Amino acid sequence: MRAFMNITKALADENRVRTLLALRKGELCVCQITELFGLAPSTVSKHLSILHQAELVESRKEGRWIYYRLPKPEAPVAVREAIDWVVKSLATDPRVLADTRQLTSILKQDPVELCRRQCHK
Template sequence: MLETFETVAKALADPTRIRILKLLERGELCVCQITAVLGLAPATASKHLAALKVAGLLQQRRDGKWVYYRWAERALNPYAQAFLGLVGESLKTDPTVTEDARVLAQISAVALSSLCARGRDAMPTTDTETMP
């Protein structure tokens, strides 16, 4: 049991992983969406996502060439379930989490094929570019 707790605690000891969990709080996202919001290299994002999955905090599914992650529906252990509850209730007004949510809203308007091919470069750079 101690090893299980340690695995979950270590997975949550990195601020980037907390940010990923907060992004996924509302539903699943493609890896390219996560990398675009956080400004991470795909390999770095994959490392963080793998640690969260091993800890039982995330589930993944593949759809063609895209891989999606979401919170684990049934946590593999009681610690993962407890920590997901804590993450869900925490940091609601944190400036970084708020900014991530704002960027995610912009990214969600971009087609996945474009986003995965170009990352943040696929996003409009000014508010006027989003106008018809």
């Protein structure tokens, strides 16, 4: 029950749900998600921490960057089904489609440049 409520509480925020959907296409670092949502880096970090605690995302550290991605197939069944449900329910949502578009634009940019811009703000 505890683990399950961690998942439902993690899914109860729109930005966290959008984050999960943004990760469908592959891993992202914090500053890319920050750019996508226009939120403060600390806020995005907190959201990712909550998703991580619910096991809805995994992370990988590479130098200064920390990449987040959807969990592997070995993840708990409740987690995988939650993600499937989210993706299936929102795959055609206008805002999600807009996120996807903007994300492809973000992915074309050099991460180094993108992160530098984040810091200048």
